[in-house]
Amino acid sequence: MxxxxxxxxxxxxxxxxxxxxxxxxxxxxxxxxxxxxxxxxxxxxxxxxxxxxxxxxxxxxxxxxxxxxxxxxxxxxxxxxxxxxxxxxxxxxxxxxxxxxxxxxxxxxxxxxxxxxxxxxxxxxxxxxxxxxxxxxxxxxxxxxxxxxxxxxxxxxxxxxxxxxxxxxxxxxxxxxxxxxxxxxxxxxxxxxxxxxxxxxxxxxxxxxxxxxxIEAEVQAPLTIAQQAIAVDADKRTTLLRHLAKEKGWKQALVFVASQYAAEHVANKLYKNGIYATAFHGGLSQGGRRQVLDEFKSGRWDILVTTDLAARGLDIEGLPVVVNYDLPRSAVDYLHRIGRTGRAGAEGLAVSFVSADQFAHWQLIQKRQSLQLELETVAGFEPSGFDQASEVPAEPARPGKLPPGTGGIKGKRPSKKDKLRAAAAAASTQDDTRN
The missing domain is CATH 3.40.50.300 (P-loop containing nucleotide triphosphate hydrolases)
Structure with missing residues (x-):
């Protein structure tokens, strides 16, 4: 047609x-x-x-x-x-x-x-x-x-x-x-x-x-977008982002965070450590937002740290990298975010940081998007916060990988009876200490 x-x-x-x-x-x-x-x-x-x-x-x-x-x-x-x-x-x-x-x-x-x-x-x-x-x-x-x-x-x-x-x-x-x-x-x-x-x-x-x-939405992201998930403790995400930006030579990356405060905070941290980063969010004046976008598109900034304001309605031609510093609220928002890259048949990369407290939410996003991404680790940023409660083993089975879904295997996480026994034991220990 x-x-x-x-x-x-x-x-x-x-x-x-x-x-x-x-x-x-x-x-x-x-x-x-x-x-x-x-x-x-x-x-x-x-x-x-x-x-x-x-x-x-x-x-x-x-x-x-x-x-x-x-x-x-x-x-x-x-x-x-x-x-x-x-x-x-x-x-x-x-x-x-x-x-x-x-x-x-x-x-x-x-x-x-x-x-x-x-x-x-x-x-x-x-x-x-x-x-x-x-x-x-x-x-x-x-x-x-x-x-x-x-x-x-x-x-x-x-x-x-x-x-x-x-x-x-x-x-x-x-x-x-x-x-x-x-x-x-x-x-x-x-x-x-x-x-x-x-x-x-x-x-x-x-x-x-x-x-x-x-028009039915795509269940999965376009094949032109390579997707990656990295396990990292929440307090190490900014240093990991800085490390990846320098190691990979990212010259234009869109980084999504959950709030305006986070956008300013992360952008300032990156800038103070030698990364040309700036914030973009609804708290800026219209003139400020327009200027930031124009400068980012022209290459003045390497990283734009933004809220979901940039997830829909903005078209940044040739954007190579999207990072979910904070995970989106829903699987649909995940698609909108990573859809900023890999447009018009171009190749793109979407990276998601997954901390222990967000692992269950990440599993839900994967289920809704029919994804099966292995959680990777980066040398020097191995997470310490992942344990049985988050359904990820503390020690990765293979260097550089954390196998997803192991929480569903019997013996990998405590049963309800185990949790009740542990609670009773903790209460007993407290009583003994008081006595």
């Missing part, structure tokens, strides 16, 4: 070729014709499946066929996203496509991205002549409306991108306020990696006889 068979205009087909879009992804092949027909769409597809282009291309096709009007453009299409980074990324793609779609034509569709973390004044100035299409986070959109910068009464198309995260991040009240200002008659498009009950309830309320698209 080709883009030409989907009904897009010649100008957009030219734009797709210039941007290197060769063949439609599954979600694009199903969504584009449905959107062009004017149908509501509910599409579930994993991150990296091409969801943005799946709605961007048909929306630009439709907007180009409408009269431009006078000096002030009327907003006809609105895309709501959960984060500033995604607003910027989607906005840049749409602006690029719109410019290529126009070609030598004098008028280009005007796309404006609205997001918080920066002054609202430049965004209000940019909207003085109106806009054809706006990509926005809900909070900043409402701020702009309150400043009389936009009206939503002429919107014909509404997109909720990453709808699951919009609700996860607490935008339900703001979404409701936005929806009340939109015309009743419009096309609604929902794109999300998952549709939990709260999101499905929103979908049911918004959509009218929608085209249902469900």
């Amino acid at each position: 080709s883009f030409a068979s989907l009904g897009l205009s010649p100008a957009l087909l030219h734009a797709t070729r210039e941007l290197g879009f060769s063949t439609p992804t599954p979600v694009q092949a199903e969504a584009i014709p449905a959107i062009l027909r004017g149908a509501d769409v509910q599409a579930q597809a994993q991150t990296g499946s091409g969801k943005t282009a799946a709605y961007a291309l048909p929306m630009l096709h439709g907007l180009a066929s409408l009269p431009m009007g006078g000096y002030r453009r009327q907003l006809r299409a609105l895309i709501l996203v959960p984060t500033r980074e995604l607003a910027l990324q989607v906005g840049e793609l749409l602006q690029d496509l719109a410019a290529r779609q126009a070609g030598s034509a004098r008028q280009v569709l005007k796309v404006q991205a609205l997001y918080g973390g920066v002054s609202i004044n430049p965004q209000l100035l940019a909207l003085r002549g109106g806009a054809d299409l706006v990509v926005a986070t809900p909070g900043r959109l409402l701020d702009v409306i309150e400043h009389n910068g936009l009206q939503l009464d002429q919107v014909r198309q509404l997109v909720l991108d990453e709808a699951d995260r919009l609700l996860d991040l607490g935008f339900a009240e703001e979404l409701d306020r936005v929806l009340k200002q939109l015309p009743v008659k419009r096309q609604n498009l929902l794109f999300s990696a998952t549709f939990p009950s709260a999101v499905q309830g929103l979908a049911d309320a918004l959509l009218r006889e929608p085209v249902q698209i469900r």
Whole structure:
């Protein structure tokens, strides 16, 4: 199948070729014709499946066929996203496509991205002549409306991108306020990696006889990503990371941690020890986050220590290494994280640090991802915290390897009776000591 068979205009087909879009992804092949027909769409597809282009291309096709009007453009299409980074990324793609779609034509569709973390004044100035299409986070959109910068009464198309995260991040009240200002008659498009009950309830309320698209997520990571798990005590992870970065010569690695504090702490420790590392998280200003990303992409930093803010919606071309310093909360998050590397057929490496207290969680991630990775050890960083309670033998059976799953073998871990006997013995010893 080709883009030409989907009904897009010649100008957009030219734009797709210039941007290197060769063949439609599954979600694009199903969504584009449905959107062009004017149908509501509910599409579930994993991150990296091409969801943005799946709605961007048909929306630009439709907007180009409408009269431009006078000096002030009327907003006809609105895309709501959960984060500033995604607003910027989607906005840049749409602006690029719109410019290529126009070609030598004098008028280009005007796309404006609205997001918080920066002054609202430049965004209000940019909207003085109106806009054809706006990509926005809900909070900043409402701020702009309150400043009389936009009206939503002429919107014909509404997109909720990453709808699951919009609700996860607490935008339900703001979404409701936005929806009340939109015309009743419009096309609604929902794109999300998952549709939990709260999101499905929103979908049911918004959509009218929608085209249902469900692209099953990959059970496993792409074969181009080599995955590695290393057993290490929690307090030695930073020195191990420093050791690996120097020994392997990592020049661009994305390191995931659990919190903003951890991102700053680990980045500072690495930097003080000669590793060009910096932190990236939601606590930074929008300008700071944009600067850090640009510097990382250009090679200014060797290691970017980040929260899950960078796990979805960011595309860092040619990223060779991802490290799970802290394990992700779920198997789905694990896929999102390591999916930052090995993109577009390139080879990538995903390394996970596994401490004793996280071993059970690591086993669950492996089970959900159908993985069977042996826990490796690095010379000089052999863990001391692994014992029977974590279901890993204290002494590895072979140098450099810790066989997984040995806790399920009889005799490798205490039974319930053994634990009760041990507790009784401990209590008896305490009584003897007191007496």
